[in-house]
Amino acid sequence: MVKKICLLFLFIIFASSLMAKKNIYQRNCVKCHKNQAVTLDKLFYAYLLKYSSKRMVEKSLYDYLKHPSYYKTIMPKGYINRYGIKMPSKLSNKELKKAIDIYWNKYKVFGKLKIKN
Template sequence: MARLIILFLITLSFLKADIYEENCVTCHKQLPVSIDKFFYRYLLKYSSEKAVKFALFEYLKEPSKETTVMPEAFILRFDIKKPTTLDDKQLKQALDIYWDKYKVFGKLK
């Protein structure tokens, strides 16, 4: 019986969405611009992994028109997002997942 419970808990942990899926993708699904487009805008402006993650972290903690990479038309239509409710550790974890999912480095041939 104990083995069955442990197996069930392990299975449940794999089925649970990660912090990125739960907190980022769910909201971005409501927008007409896919979440990867945001990534590529940040990559184009900031270039490196460290700079992209830092800029995203700072923006998500305190979003503003001055720090967004989105065009004015997008902001007029959808406004600036609200600050994240994730703590610093959770946000960094979500950004790591986001980076690994969309990075182009090492994927181009």
């Protein structure tokens, strides 16, 4: 009986730790970006404005995060001259795609706009 209760407790602890586990976007992107002046939502809308479609936003983001460069950045030159270009992402291709996917779904505006009539 005691053994069963112990096992049950162990299971509950295990399950709740699984649920608390943050996703790859929170663990990577948000963790580093939260201390910065330009927030992830502003960057997202800057990308959306420049690249318009889901496919192009995701593609250009993926390219940039893999190979950040002075020529591709959407950041103001003043910012880059002061702080420099970021390091290439250390995530695997799959993790990076997943993180971008979460990022897109968090901030996309399509389907969230209400049309009044």
